[in-house]
Amino acid sequence: MTTDDDGAGAESSSSRLRALESVLVMLVQSPHIENEVVDGNWVRKCAYKGQRFTEEECAVVAQLANTLRPFTPKRRIKDDGYYEDAVAHVANHAAL
Numbered sequence: 001m002t003t004d005d006d007g008a009g010a011e012s013s014s015s016r017l018r019a020l021e022s023v024l025v026m027l028v029q030s031p032h033i034e035n036e037v038v039d040g041n042w043v044r045k046c047a048y049k050g051q052r053f054t055e056e057e058c059a060v061v062a063q064l065a066n067t068l069r070p071f072t073p074k075r076r077i078k079d080d081g082y083y084e085d086a087v088a089h090v091a092n093h094a095a096l
Helices: 014-029 040-046 055-071
Strands: none
Touching (some): 014 040, 014 055, 040 055
16 A cells, blocks of 8 residues: 555555545445445545545555455435434444
8 A cells, every 4th residue: 555646655544544535435335236246446536536545555445345245234315315323333343
């Protein structure tokens, strides 16, 4: 994992890891991903604008998302179209 956008460098910064974690939570709790396999493209699409991840980072987040999705409750869509938070679950609070 790198701190640069070009792939050269040392360990990932804490802000980069938080960005990866937020993408992982988004993918795991998404009610729109049902029987699909999450891959690196899903991770890139869910990243915030301007945020670029390496292939390794995308692969790890995709693998974690595919592993955790069956065990994590999904967000619900309310009648007004807004999302309701997922029900509290131990997997949502596990350290990654």
